[in-house]
Amino acid sequence: MSLQHLPLAEIKEVELQRLISDAVSESRFIEYKRDWPSTSDADKRELLADIASFANAGGGDLVYGIDARDGVPMSLVGLAGFTPDQGQLRIEQLLARWISPRLAGVSFATVTLAAGNVIFIIRIPRSFSAPHMVTFLDQDRFYSRHSNGKYRLDVNELRAVFLQNDRAADRIRAFRLERVNRIAAGEVGVKLWSRVCIVWHLMPLSEWQGFDFQRIVNMETTHLRPMGNVSGWGDQINLDGCMIRATLDREGTVQSYVMVFRNGCIEAVYPHPAMESRKLIDPGYESVFRQGLSWYLKALAALGIAPPFFVALSLLNVGGFTFPPPNDDPFASLRPRSVIDRPHLLLPEIAVESEATPVDSIVRPLFNLVWNACGYLGSPNFGQNGTWTANRR
Numbered sequence: 001m002s003l004q005h006l007p008l009a010e011i012k013e014v015e016l017q018r019l020i021s022d023a024v025s026e027s028r029f030i031e032y033k034r035d036w037p038s039t040s041d042a043d044k045r046e047l048l049a050d051i052a053s054f055a056n057a058g059g060g061d062l063v064y065g066i067d068a069r070d071g072v073p074m075s076l077v078g079l080a081g082f083t084p085d086q087g088q089l090r091i092e093q094l095l096a097r098w099i100s101p102r103l104a105g106v107s108f109a110t111v112t113l114a115a116g117n118v119i120f121i122i123r124i125p126r127s128f129s130a131p132h133m134v135t136f137l138d139q140d141r142f143y144s145r146h147s148n149g150k151y152r153l154d155v156n157e158l159r160a161v162f163l164q165n166d167r168a169a170d171r172i173r174a175f176r177l178e179r180v181n182r183i184a185a186g187e188v189g190v191k192l193w194s195r196v197c198i199v200w201h202l203m204p205l206s207e208w209q210g211f212d213f214q215r216i217v218n219m220e221t222t223h224l225r226p227m228g229n230v231s232g233w234g235d236q237i238n239l240d241g242c243m244i245r246a247t248l249d250r251e252g253t254v255q256s257y258v259m260v261f262r263n264g265c266i267e268a269v270y271p272h273p274a275m276e277s278r279k280l281i282d283p284g285y286e287s288v289f290r291q292g293l294s295w296y297l298k299a300l301a302a303l304g305i306a307p308p309f310f311v312a313l314s315l316l317n318v319g320g321f322t323f324p325p326p327n328d329d330p331f332a333s334l335r336p337r338s339v340i341d342r343p344h345l346l347l348p349e350i351a352v353e354s355e356a357t358p359v360d361s362i363v364r365p366l367f368n369l370v371w372n373a374c375g376y377l378g379s380p381n382f383g384q385n386g387t388w389t390a391n392r393r
Contacts, residue, residue: 002030003061005210007304008109008123016066016111016119019073026071028145029060034067036079036087036120041137047091048098048134051124053143053150055103056161058206059126059306060145065119071149078117084110087120098136101129104353105307125306126206128168128351131161172203172349176312179267184316184344189238190245190254194271197316198285201267202296203349204309208264215303216242216260223299226256227270227292258296264305266296279321279339281374286367286381287390289313294359301355308353313366315345322374338375345373360388 002024003011018024026032031050037043054060065078088108095103105125112118131153134141142153144161153161182188183197216224217235226233230246245257259267270288275281293311300309315321322339347366364386368378383389 002027003063003121004029004059004306005304007301008107008121010304011109011111011121013076013111013113013119016063016076019066020075023072026068026149027060027147028057029054031060031062031149032066032068032071032073033062033064034077036064036082044094044098045134045136045139048094048136049141049143049150051091051095051103051106051122052099052132052134053145054124055127055132056130056143056153057126057145059124062122062124063119064121065113065117076113076119078113078115078119080117082118082120084108084118084120091122098134100133100135103127103129103132105355107306107355123306125308125353128165128205128308130165131158168205172205172310175203175263175265176201176314176346176349180314180316180344180346183269188269190243190257191252192269192271193248193253193255194273194276195317196272196276196321198270198272198289199267199314199316200289200293200296201312201314202265202293202300202309203312204264204300204305204307206264208262208303208305210304211241211260211262211264213237213242216244219299219302220244223295223302224258224260225295226258227268227288228256230256260299260303264300264303266299268292268296275318275321281315281318281321281323281370283323283379283381286363286379290359290363290388293363297352297355297359307355307357308351310349310351311362311366312349313347313363313370315340315370317343318345319343323371323376340373345370360386 006015037047050062066073067075067077095106107123109121110118131142142158143150144153183199186192186195220235224244226244226246233244233246235242235244241259241261243257243259246255247253248255256270318340319342320339322337347369350362350366352362364382371378381388381390
């Protein structure tokens with residue numbers, strides 16, 4: 001096993017020593033380097049090829065400061081006199097100039113050894129805009145990886161990379177549509193409080209291999225809480241993964257739930273009976289969903305699920321619904337009402353390339369689209385500069 005199952009922040013010297021004791025060889029997902037690359041053209045080209053190869057395959061870690069023989073780690077020698085901030089800046093500048101298309105989501109970690117030297121880790125996500133080309137010194141080349149390390153792609157393999165990303169995108173959309181259909185039909189294994197539901201889906205590009213029930217349960221009070229004004233919740237493991245649900249009564253009616261699937265997807269469902277009875281969308285849901293998305297993005301990071309991933313917002317069984325008129329519009333009652341013209345509002349997926357992506361840059365375009373569907377210009381809960389203002393109507 002490599003390091004990919006661990007969030008970068010949780011990698012300590014003991015985990016690095018375990019790579020040595022377990023003789024974890026270099027593979028598609030990890031490569032060891034004893035020394036930090038010099039500023040020579042040869043070292044720059046090698047570094048860029050290493051990073052591009054991971055991005056074009058399944059993602060992985062470049063680990064600097066580990067001595068390896070024939071791909072097997074032997075000792076933690078560390079980097080002496082190394083300045084992590086300068087190293088990170090150098091990598092970012094090289095990627096911005098010599099990798100095309102732009103490669104996002106690369107992250108970094110430093111582990112200080114007991115002896116004083118440091119291990120520097122570069123984590124490269126699998127990219128949804130692959131294949132990435134190394135353009136260094138006008139020598140355009142594509143790389144990928146297999147069990148023995150990186151290699152140059154030929155024409156047929158390039159075509160396969162394009163098709164692979166198309167298949168991944170199709171898999172993500174198929175997963176979302178299947179789940180949306182199940183939720184809309186009430187076929188999710190629990191009794192929902194209302195047939196009108198608002199739903200988050202967070203879907204990694206690469207399928208997760210690190211499902212751990214206890215780890216998920218330990219995050220229930222922090223990053224995996226059901227949305228809304230709920231006072232308590234419980235968890236249940238099932239064939240698909242783990243559901244954390246808030247119930248209302250002895251019959252087990254579910255007020256809100258979060259589902260962590262074995263493939264790393266997160267589904268958060270918020271039934272809303274008040275909307276159903278009045279056919280009005282409560283603008284207050286935006287505050288609830290903005291907070292919820294913040295939790296669940298942190299959950300992905302804590303579970304070691306690296307970007308890129310896709311975020312999708314769905315409003316189910318809302319045909320004929322609209323927002324209440326604004327309080328500051330005296331002529332609102334005289335204007336024709338625009339309502340949602342379809343049973344379900346499935347908004348486009350938003351690609352998230354980095355863990356540092358601001359939540360508001362994700363939610364604002366989605367919330368605006370819901371208002372557009374009801375005849376309004378956009379959400380009133382954001383200022384002109386795009387920052388959250390929570391302007392209650």
